[in-house]
Every structure is written in C-alpha cells, then in structure tokens.
Amino acid sequence: MKRPEECSQAQSADRRLEALRNADRRTHEVLRDALPTLEAHLGPIGRWSEIFDSICQLSMEDTEAALTLAQRLRFEPSLVENLVAFRRWVLYGINLHSDSPKRSAWHFRVSSPSAFANEDVEGDAAHLLSRREALLHYLHGFDVNLKGIDIHEPEVLSHRQAVSTVNQDLLWMPRSVPGISGLERDLLYRATAAHVAAHLKFSPLSRPVGNRALTLVSLIALLEDARVERLMVREYPGLHGLWGRFHTATRETAGFHFTGLAARLARALHDPSYEDRNDWVVSGRRAFENLANRDLHDFLAFDAAARELTIQVNQMRQSVPSGYRPAPIYRDDNELLWDRRGATPIDESVEPKYEVVESGSERSKEGVDETVHNDVRRRFRYPEWDHRLDALREDWATVIESGPAAHRGAVNRFVQKQAQRVRGLEQTPDRSIRLNRLAEGDELDLTAAVDGAIQQRSRLAPDGRIFRRHGLRHRATAVVLLMDLSVSTRRFVPGSFTTVLEVEKRAARVVAQALDSGRDRVAVHGFASNGRHEVNYQRIKDFDEPFGAEQQARLAALQGSLSTRMGAALRHASAALDGQAVDHKVILMLTDGEPSDVDVVEDEHLVEDARHAVASAAARGIRTFCLTLDRQADVYVRRIFGSRNYLIADRADAFAGHTGDALVRLVAH
Amino acid sequence: MDERVLPYLVANEPYYHPTGNEIEVFSSAMDRRLPMMLKGPTGCGKTRFVEYMAWKLKRPLVTMACNEDMTASDLVGRWLLDAQGTVWQDGPLTLAVRYGAICYLDEVVEARQDTTVVIHPLTDDRRVLPLDKRGEVVHAHPDFRLVVSYNPGYQSVAKDLKPSTRQRFGAIDFDFPEAGVEVSVVEHESEVSRDLAAKLVAVAAQSRALRGRGLEEGMSTRMLVHAGGLIAAGISVHEACTVAMVAPLTDDREIQSALNGFVEAQFGPR
Numbered sequence: 048m049k050r051p052e053e054c055s056q057a058q059s060a061d062r063r064l065e066a067l068r069n070a071d072r073r074t075h076e077v078l079r080d081a082l083p084t085l086e087a088h089l090g091p092i093g094r095w096s097e098i099f100d101s102i103c104q105l106s107m108e109d110t111e112a113a114l115t116l117a118q119r120l121r122f123e124p125s126l127v128e129n130l131v132a133f134r135r136w137v138l139y140g141i142n143l144h145s146d147s148p149k150r151s152a153w154h155f156r157v158s159s160p161s162a163f164a165n166e167d168v169e170g171d172a173a174h175l176l177s178r179r180e181a182l183l184h185y186l187h188g189f190d191v192n193l194k195g196i197d198i199h200e201p202e203v204l205s206h207r208q209a210v211s212t213v214n215q216d217l218l219w220m221p222r223s224v225p226g227i228s229g230l231e232r233d234l235l236y237r238a239t240a241a242h243v244a245a246h247l248k249f250s251p252l253s254r255p256v257g258n259r260a261l262t263l264v265s266l267i268a269l270l271e272d273a274r275v276e277r278l279m280v281r282e283y284p285g286l287h288g289l290w291g292r293f294h295t296a297t298r299e300t301a302g303f304h305f306t307g308l309a310a311r312l313a314r315a316l317h318d319p320s321y322e323d324r325n326d327w328v329v330s331g332r333r334a335f336e337n338l339a340n341r342d343l344h345d346f347l348a349f350d351a352a353a354r355e356l357t358i359q360v361n362q363m364r365q366s367v368p369s370g371y372r373p374a375p376i377y378r379d380d381n382e383l384l385w386d387r388r389g390a391t392p393i394d395e396s397v398e399p400k401y402e403v404v405e406s407g408s409e410r411s412k413e414g415v416d417e418t419v420h421n422d423v424r425r426r427f428r429y430p431e432w433d434h435r436l437d438a439l440r441e442d443w444a445t446v447i448e449s450g451p452a453a454h455r456g457a458v459n460r461f462v463q464k465q466a467q468r469v470r471g472l473e474q475t476p477d478r479s480i481r482l483n484r485l486a487e488g489d490e491l492d493l494t495a496a497v498d499g500a501i502q503q504r505s506r507l508a509p510d511g512r513i514f515r516r517h518g519l520r521h522r523a524t525a526v527v528l529l530m531d532l533s534v535s536t537r538r539f540v541p542g543s544f545t546t547v548l549e550v551e552k553r554a555a556r557v558v559a560q561a562l563d564s565g566r567d568r569v570a571v572h573g574f575a576s577n578g579r580h581e582v583n584y585q586r587i588k589d590f591d592e593p594f595g596a597e598q599q600a601r602l603a604a605l606q607g608s609l610s611t612r613m614g615a616a617l618r619h620a621s622a623a624l625d626g627q628a629v630d631h632k633v634i635l636m637l638t639d640g641e642p643s644d645v646d647v648v649e650d651e652h653l654v655e656d657a658r659h660a661v662a663s664a665a666a667r668g669i670r671t672f673c674l675t676l677d678r679q680a681d682v683y684v685r686r687i688f689g690s691r692n693y694l695i696a697d698r699a700d701a702f703a704g705h706t707g708d709a710l711v712r713l714v715a716h
Numbered sequence: 717m718d719e720r721v722l723p724y725l726v727a728n729e730p731y732y733h734p735t736g737n738e739i740e741v742f743s744s745a746m747d748r749r750l751p752m753m754l755k756g757p758t759g760c761g762k763t764r765f766v767e768y769m770a771w772k773l774k775r776p777l778v779t780m781a782c783n784e785d786m787t788a789s790d791l792v793g794r795w796l797l798d799a800q801g802t803v804w805q806d807g808p809l810t811l812a813v814r815y816g817a818i819c820y821l822d823e824v825v826e827a828r829q830d831t832t833v834v835i836h837p838l839t840d841d842r843r844v845l846p847l848d849k850r851g852e853v854v855h856a857h858p859d860f861r862l863v864v865s866y867n868p869g870y871q872s873v874a875k876d877l878k879p880s881t882r883q884r885f886g887a888i889d890f891d892f893p894e895a896g897v898e899v900s901v902v903e904h905e906s907e908v909s910r911d912l913a914a915k916l917v918a919v920a921a922q923s924r925a926l927r928g929r930g931l932e933e934g935m936s937t938r939m940l941v942h943a944g945g946l947i948a949a950g951i952s953v954h955e956a957c958t959v960a961m962v963a964p965l966t967d968d969r970e971i972q973s974a975l976n977g978f979v980e981a982q983f984g985p986r
Binding site: 178181185188496 | 787788789790794799801802918923925971973978979980984
C-alpha cells in the first residue's frame with residue numbers, strides 16, 4: 048500500500064503527463080515508452096513530477112528539442128540521475144533557444160546534464176556573475192569599454208580548462224578555475240580584467256596570422272603579454288603585485304616541456320628576482336630586457352625576438368602541445384591579437400563556443416525580425432525565480448506594454464515637465480501650514496511673544512517658545528494599482544450580478560479619484576499574460592496623467608482575457624515606481640485568484656516567483672498589498688505577500704470600500 | 717574696518733595652487749565689485765580659493781553654507797526677545813553688507829529659491845539690502861562683495877539657479893587640477909612623498925572615469941588629501957584609501973569593489 052504522499056506524487060505526475068499529452072502528443076508518446084527504462088534506472092518512486100515539469104516547459108518552448116530529449120531518455124536514463132542538474136541543463140538549453148536555435152538543438156542532442164551537476168562549479172559561476180557589474184566598472188576605470196562579460200559554457204566534451212578570451216567586444220571568462228577559491232577568486236578576476244585592459248590599451252589587435260607556425264604565434268603572444276603588462280605597470284604599479292601572485296612556475300613544478308618553459312619564461316619576464324638557469328629562459332629574458340630598455344612600444348622588434356626563441360624551441364625538438372594555454376591562469380588566450388582569416392581554420396567541432404550561427408537561416412529568426420519592425424509596443428525583460436534551483440532565471444519573462452509608442456513618448460515628455468514641477472514643490476514650504484510656538488523659527492509668533500513679554504514683566508519665567516515658521520509639506524506616496532485582467536475576472540462574484548472585473552474597475556475608480564487631487568500620486572495599471580514571452584501590461588492611468596475622460600474610457604473598455612503571471616507584472620510595476628521621487632511607494636494588487644499561466648504546469652513556480660518579486664520590491668522600499676476576491680486565497684496570498692499585507696474581500700459591494708480603507712492604511716503608514 | 721567683522725579676517729595664508737589665471741580674474745572682478753560665482757565639482761578647491769583671495773585682498777570673509785532648510789531670515793536676520801522686548805539680530809549677510817566683508821554663500825543652489833532672491837537688490841547697481849521685517853534699507857558698505865559657489869554636477873534638474881539670479885554674476889569654472897598640480901597639492905597638504913601622492917592621484921583619475929556610470933562624482937582632491945593625511949599618520953595605505961576615498965564615495969558594492977581594484981592597481985593587493 049502506498050503512503051499518502053506517494054499517492055499525491057503519482058497524481059501530480061499524472062496530471063503533468065496529461066498536460067503534456069494535450070500539448071504535444073508525439074513527445075508524450077515517446078516519453079511514455081521511455082518510462083519503463085527510467086523506472087528501471089531510478090526505482091519506482093522517482094520524483095516524476097519534477098522531470099515532467101522540465102520536459103513540459105521545454106515542449107512549450109521548442110517541441111523538436113523536447114522530442115529529441117524524450118528519445119534520448121529512453122536510451123540514456125542517466126540524464127535524469129541528478130534532478131537539479133537536469134533542470135539547470137534544460138533551462139540553459141531553453142535560454143540558448145531564443146538566441147541561437149542551432150546551439151540549442153546541439154545542446155539537447157549532444158550535451159549532458161553532468162556538466163551542470165558540479166555544485167562548486169555552479170557556485171563559482173554564480174560568484175563570477177555576481178561580480179560582473181563591478182568588473183565592468185573596473186575595466187571602465189582603465190578607459191576600456193567592453194560590451195559585457197560572459198561566462199563560458201560548461202565544459203561538456205573537452206577536459207581542458209576553459210581560458211578567458213575576448214570575442215566581439217565581450218570578455219568570456221571560465222565558469223570556474225580549479226584550486227582558486229574565496230578571496231583569491233576576486234583577485235583572479237581583477238588580474239584577468241587588468242591583463243585584458245593592458246592588451247586593449249597597448250596591443251596591436253587582429254593582426255593577420257599569415258603563415259606563422261603555431262610555436263611562433265604562441266611565443267609572439269607570450270612576449271606581447273609581458274610587454275603590455277610592463278607598459279601597464281608603469282601607470283598602475285600595483286598591478287605588478289597582483290599579477291605576481293599567480294606566477295608560480297619553477298623548474299621543479301613546471302618542468303622542461305614547452306608549456307613549462309613558457310610558464311617559466313613568463314615568470315622570468317615578470318619577476319626580476321626570479322632565478323632560472325635554463326638556457327632558453329635566460330636567452331629569452333636577455334633579449335626581452337634589451338628591447339624593453341630601448342623602447343617598449345616597438346612591438347615589431349619583439350616579434351623578431353620571438354622568432355629567435357622559436358628557432359631555439361625547434362632545435363630542442365619541442366612543440367606547442369594541443370591544449371596549450373598561456374600561463375599563468377589569469378592570462379587570456381590571446382585570440383584578440385590575431386585575425387585567423389586566411390590561415391588554417393581551427394577545428395570547430397569541439398569548440399561550440401565559437402560556432403557562428405547565421406541569423407536569418409532559422410525559421411524563428413525571420414519571424415522575430417518581422418515583429419521587431421511592425422510591432423511598436425515596448426518590451427521589457429524580467430527575471431523569474433526558480434525555487435527549486437534557488438536561482439533567478441535571467442530575462443525569462445517579457446512584459447509588453449500596449450499603446451502606440453508615439454503616444455507613450457508624448458506622455459513621457461509630459462511626465463518630465465510635470466515631474467520637474469512636482470519636484471520643485473518638495474522644496475517650497477507649505478504656507479498653509481504654520482508651526483506656532485517654536486523655540487526657533489523665522490519670525491516672531493506675536494501672540495506667544497506678547498505672552499512672553501507679559502510673563503517677563505510680571506517676573507515669571509517666560510516660555511521661550513515665541514517663534515513660528517512655515518511647515519513643510521507632508522510625505523508623499525506613490526501608488527500603483529495593479530489590476531488582474533485575466534480571463535477569470537469575467538466570472539460573476541459569488542452571490543451577485545457583477546463580474547470580478549467590474550468590481551476591480553469600481554475599486555480602481557475609487558482609488559484614482561481619491562488620490563488624484565492631493566499630492567499623492569496614483570497610477571492604474573493592468574496585466575494579463577499569455578506565456579512567458581507575452582505578459583501584456585496596460586497603463587490605464589499613469590502617474591502624471593489626470594484621471595480624465597480618456598483614462599476613464601480606457602478603464603471602462605478593459606476586457607478580461609488570458610492568464611495571471613503575477614511576478615512579471617509586479618516587477619514591471621516596481622520598475623515604474625523606481626522613477627518616482629516620493630517618500631512611500633506602494634503596489635496595490637487587485638486579483639481574483641492564484642497566479643497561473645499557460646506555459647507553466649508546475650504548481651508552486653509562479654507563486655514562489657511572485658513571492659520573490661514582492662520581496663525584491665520590498666528591498667527597494669516598495670510595499671506590496673493584495674486585495675483578493677478569492678475566498679480560498681489564504682494559502683497562497685499569505686505566502687506571496689506576507690501575513691499582514693493582504694485582505695480577502697469576498698463581497699462585491701464591499702470591495703471598493705475595502706480597497707479605499709486599505710489605501711488609507713497604506714498611505715498613513 | 718569695523719571691529720564686528722574683524723574676527724572674520726583670514727589670519728594665515730591658506731595654501732592655494734593656481735591652475736590658471738583665476739587669481740587675476742577674481743581680483744579684477746572684486747575691484748569692479750562684480751559678484752562672482754564659482755562652479756565646479758566638490759572638493760576641487762573652490763572654498764580654499766575664496767579663503768586665499770580673502771587673505772590676499774585683506775578682506776573679512778563671512779561664509780554661509782546653504783541648505784534647503786535655510787530661509788531668508790537665516791541670511792538677513794530676525795527679531796529676538798530679550799528682557800526689554802524685541803531686539804533685531806543681523807544675519808551673516810546683513811553683517812557683511814553693513815560693515816564691508818566678502819559674503820560667501822557655499823552651495824548656493826541648495827538654498828530654496830525664495831531665499832536666494834534676497835540677494836537680487838544687492839547684486840545690481842542699487843547695492844542695497846531691504847530688511848522688510850525691520851523697515852530698514854541697508855546700503856552696502858563699499859567693501860562688501862558677494863561670492864557664491866555651487867556644483868553643477870549632481871543637483872537635480874529642479875535644483876538650479878533662476879536665470880534672474882545667474883545673470884547677476886560673473887563665473888569661474890573650476891575642475892580638478894591637472895595631474896602634476898594635483899600631485900603637488902596632495903603632497904603639500906597631507907605631507908606624503910611625491911610618489912605616494914602621484915599614486916593617489918592616479919586612483920582618483922580612474923575613479924573619475926566612472927562619473928555618470930553609477931558615480932555622481934569621482935574622488936575629489938580633498939579626499940586624496942584626507943587619505944594622504946591618514947597614511948602620513950601611520951595608517952596602512954589600503955586602510956587609508958578605503959576609509960578616506962572608497963567608502964565615503966558610494967554605497968554601491970559593485971562600484972566600491974571596482975574602486976578597491978583601482979587602489980590595488982596602484983598599491984598592489986592587500
């Protein structure tokens with residue numbers, strides 16, 4: 048007999064299979080066939096629902112890939128051995144799909160989740176991502192403008208350690224460097240960034256490789272590394288110590304092969320106190336120092352020295368081994384120095400990261416282009432929280448604002464004008480408020496002064512508070528009223544003849560009119576989603592618009608359709624509030640049910656995502672409050688908004704009143 | 717000179733390293749009784765320049781740091797109560813106007829606009845200060861001069877001087893001095909070696925490249941002088957740079973980390 052939790056497990060797994068069958072029959076069949084193999088591999092009580100979640104998600108985005116994956120599962124049940132890695136791997140592939148479908152297809156055909164299984168590597172990658180902003184600022188301080196920093200794809204096929212590289216104005220860095228952890232990681236990032244900055248400042252870039260042999264290319268690059276670092280240290284002397292930490296090659300540790308000798312020469316060129324008696328290293332060092340004393344900027348002279356060293360290497364019968372990378376670890380692969388067109392092309396089969404995908408050759412690309420041209424709606428990308436991975440899925444949901452761009456532009460100009468006027472207001476004292484009987488102030492409070500004089504004359508201790516001044520305006524609040532416009536709002540509220548949407552509209556009208564006149568600012572926005580790529584967002588009344596005829600007409604015309612992806616809408620509303628210069632910021636959410644969307648079969652995902660959106664809004668000083676008409680809302684609303692930040696109002700006639708009360712409470716806080 | 721403004725005389729020569737011909741320009745403007753406006757980023761030497769000029773011209777210097785809570789009464793004065801009844805207390809501006817001093821309004825845009833208009837009648841050919849609360853018109857002493865300063869960088873759009881205020885002034889643009897001069901200033905002010913001062917200036921130069929990318933202002937010369945002072949007092953270089961240059965500049969962790977990287981690029985890893 049099964050335990051209850053197993054039963055519910057099995058039920059939810061069945062529910063997902065059902066969803067998959069409705070959406071994608073082919074994948075469903077293949078997956079059903081694969082089940083016995085999987086069961087044999089994982090045992091009968093696998094966490095089926097989690098596997099199916101990922102496959103359903105994939106099938107919504109890319110049916111071909113889902114089919115490929117289902118077919119693979121039949122023969123490689125080990126793919127799902129580590130569920131967390133499996134999930135990461137699928138999400139990574141889905142993300143690739145939007146940028147480059149070819150790479151995504153390759154990902155699902157060939158790659159395996161095992162590359163995502165190493166928690167340390169994933170942790171290191173997350174660490175690097177968290178430092179990315181700072182590193183870009185750092186690079187900018189050296190007058191170097193790169194478009195961004197990205198991390199290499201996980202090592203799947205090759206066992207080589209990935210090397211930093213600069214490719215099309217992007218700095219690619221390895222996900223993780225073995226043996227480097229903690230504080231050292233930050234030093235390594237900066238050492239890499241400073242080294243790349245040195246290249247970008249002082250190196251001749253993209254020289255044609257021509258017929259230069261691999262050894263010569265490597266040695267020119269080695270001397271070039273040392274040359275630009277020398278130049279850089281002249282301006283930034285501290286970098287010498289930073290780079291020096293990573294020069295660890297010695298005769299004993301590095302050895303006598305090309306790689307070892309190159310590392311020793313690199314160290315000898317960096318560190319004058321390092322002693323090395325190897326003839327080749329000594330001669331390399333001597334040649335470099337001679338040239339360095341003459342002119343460090345003359346890079347062609349260093350080429351000649353590299354040629355000399357190459358001849359010696361050849362005489363020693365040494366060659367560049369496959370998988371050679373410049374030492375020490377902070378140095379990049381020097382690809383930015385060379386232009387390999389016209390030279391022997393490198394083998395691309397093992398290096399997916401260099402694969403160039405022709406845009407336009409894929410079916411979906413053309414479709415996208417078309418919409419970019421015709422579609423004037425503004426798009427915003429937001430992350431979504433994956434509670435199973437404890438990580439943000441970057442740029443996962445797309446919020447689309449409706450309304451023609453020209454109109455929005457006009458509103459924005461209006462907003463700017465208006466915003467200035469309103470900001471000016473903060474500085475002026477409010478002359479309608481007079482603060483009397485103060486110990487300090489601008490002018491005498493005559494009544495108090497006369498009282499004081501009388502007390503003084505009658506030899507009583509006078510009250511010193513005889514001044515008055517104007518008070519300052521009270522603290523302002525900005526409120527976004529966020530209306531759920533999903534299809535379920537067409538329902539009638541139980542026990543009444545009004546639809547949910549009608550009730551929401553009534554509440555919106557109450558709030559907009561109540562706050563429109565004062566200094567508090569209110570915006571009425573609405574949302575309805577159709578999958579993660581289309582979260583429709585409407586600005587019915589924006590902060591700086593009056594609640595006039597046009598806005599009221601817009602509100603009246605709203606229709607309920609599609610679903611409720613709460614997290615994305617909350618994030619967009621927070622972004623709108625970020626621009627407001629007020630003391631309090633509030634999002635007031637009106638809804639009738641739990642978050643849901645067509646492309647999500649997982650139960651908790653959208654609830655957890657919404658909870659995360661609320662928490663990040665709170666971190667930015669934005670309070671979120673929810674009013675719901677769903678009598679059974681307790682469970683999820685409390686989880687999303689916190690125990691004090693929601694109100695369940697299940698009577699249609701009282702809803703607008705409750706909204707007003709909630710607002711008064713929020714503004715008063 | 718009236719004894720009431722004597723305490724405002726600058727006794728010792730303040731250190732000031734000219735970066736152009738600002739001393740001559742300013743002296744001529746003072747001769748012509750032209751009100752002056754000094755613009756430039758914070759900590760680049762505006763206030764020091766005014767002090768130096770006050771010393772050089774042997775005029776008392778009355779300084780007011782403006783803020784948004786400052787009212788016109790704070791400038792011109794107010795009625796107070798004592799045993800006999802009310803007495804009028806001159807504000808710093810009135811003091812300078814009556815007895816002949818340089819009145820220096822630091823960060824003048826911070827003051828509310830209804831406050832700054834009180835200087836209008838003083839800055840045209842009338843040179844009078846009407847005290848409406850007292851029913852008095854103070855005619856400016858021949859030695860009265862007005863100097864204001866502000867930082868055009870970080871104030872919001874709304875915080876700007878009215879054109880009617882601006883057009884009464886002559887203006888000198890200040891910026892951080894070129895590297896060589898800045899090194900001399902840091903070396904002199906904080907008594908560190910020239911080499912160390914040069915490194916501090918190089919860190920600041922890198923930080924100024926981040927202006928507009930999350931930093932409102934780069935590191936000022938004043939910060940470098942502070943850091944140099946701490947180093948001269950025996951604090952370790954990295955510690956001093958964090959305390960005086962990195963931590964005060966921003967709360968943004970990413971930018972702090974980049975700034976620490978710039979310190980490292982000059983002084984090596986901690």
